[in-house]
Amino acid sequence: MQAARNAELEFRDIKPEIGAEILADKETLLSGVHAETLRDLLEQKGVLVLPQVHFTDEEQVQFTNTLGKLAQENLGADVYKVTLDQEQTATADYLKGSFYWHFDGAMNPVPIRASILTSKVTSPEGGNTEFANTYAAYEALPEERKQQIADLRAVYAATATQMCHTPEPSYEEFMRWRALGRVELPLVWKHASGRKSLVIGNYAVNVLGMDPLDGIELLVYLRDWATQERFHYSHTWSVGDTVIWDNTGTLHRAMPYPLDCGRMLHRTKLQGEEPLR
Template sequence: MVFSTRDLTPRIATEINSDKATLLSGEYAGKLRELLEQRGVLVFPKIMFNDEEQVAFTNTLGNFAPEMAGEIIYKVTLDTKANKLADYLKGSLYWHIDGTMNDVPILASLLSMKTLPSTGGGDTEFANTYAAYDDLPEEEKAQIDALRVMHSAWNTLYYYDPEPSIETLRGMMRIGDRELPLVWKHRSGRKSLVIGATARHVVDMDFKKSAELLVQLRDWATKPQFVYRHVWSVGDLVIWDNTGTMHRATPYDPKSGRMLHRTKLAGEEAFA
């Protein structure tokens, strides 16, 4: 049995060195869950899980969450030939939290690298929104703790398509809007920021002041001390706590062949 850990930065991300049999046994599942909340991101270098093993490992950590269409494995790529809904993933190039349109967002995602992009790019960055909140001055915490933010899936559209057709805009609008707390008060007692590309405006705040605040908080939460950037190798598996981090992919050519396989853990806590 092999299991050891190594923190990759002071505030976010821990590398897990283990073997398949140990991870699939579930013996360290509780420890991994604790580390996931504490560190935000867990990296399993070149573990080389196949799809069946990735699903089995995901099941050791909590309740498995199928994709919206019922898929067990989701292909993360910008190639529409491999994933007909790949255009929706263009928003993944910008800082975001998954599931802001849901009552209960997913707990975590697990990504396994299958094919590296042939033309470079395609790293994944993660920002610890627990640590970012913790390090805010107390005066700023008091100013934002009770604020509410309207999140809209269609807001992300303007990041990559500033002049969308009305059909495209209406299609994104059908995904919905949701009012959420700016500061998530977790049942653990910890707090994290709920920001990112879906955050459209602060409720009952002047438009300009709202935009300034949301950009200011995004800039703060993505400072180097809160960020881990993963440079992928084939076979790497990365898990991130979707309730306490933001993430984004760095730009890459949609035709480069980049391919990752995703599984997810069902959410266990509503925004509050």
């Protein structure tokens, strides 16, 4: 990777179409002096890696607020513990859906702008977080595919994420998931900037107006296209790493790891800034 400078912020490209490693110390990052540059770079690269900055929770909240407005969790907390340990996180079972490609806040009227994770405990094996740039993936689509999906909409539901890991739930369990709601969204997000990104992932249930199998085929094609190597980055965690991704144009998923290993990441989020349209 070659180092580059952008408004005096030094970084290294990870791949041409996804990812940049930020070469700045904690004090500089917390000052907010490079906040606008980081936001611009985030949209360009999808994922920013801050290696071993070792943010405390308070520092992570401070850093998040330099980039925009912190989005609190459902119960009002600033920081969410991403772990499968139910003693640490009451919604640990729901997190099992994170092993499949998705973006955060698909059910929200305005999806969150970005997610920020800091590693506290790593897994002894596995546990990488993978990312895919859906801006770059859309821009590289064959023109006939762009025309095909230009006006298509799909149903997205939290139920779909849970059925990935529990494909034969009880009726009661299914109804609990269904109560989380559903939305209809376009397959192509037309951003205020003029750019477009794909709206796909494991929330997608079916494409409106298409035969069910044809719709699934299209969703599988788009996911396979968007997650190919050129648009893909897999982050191997070290304790203290912080990774930021543009949730409006990036898919992510966790890779399998021992469920009882205590893997722990702390998440903050930036409030959404534009509706999905």
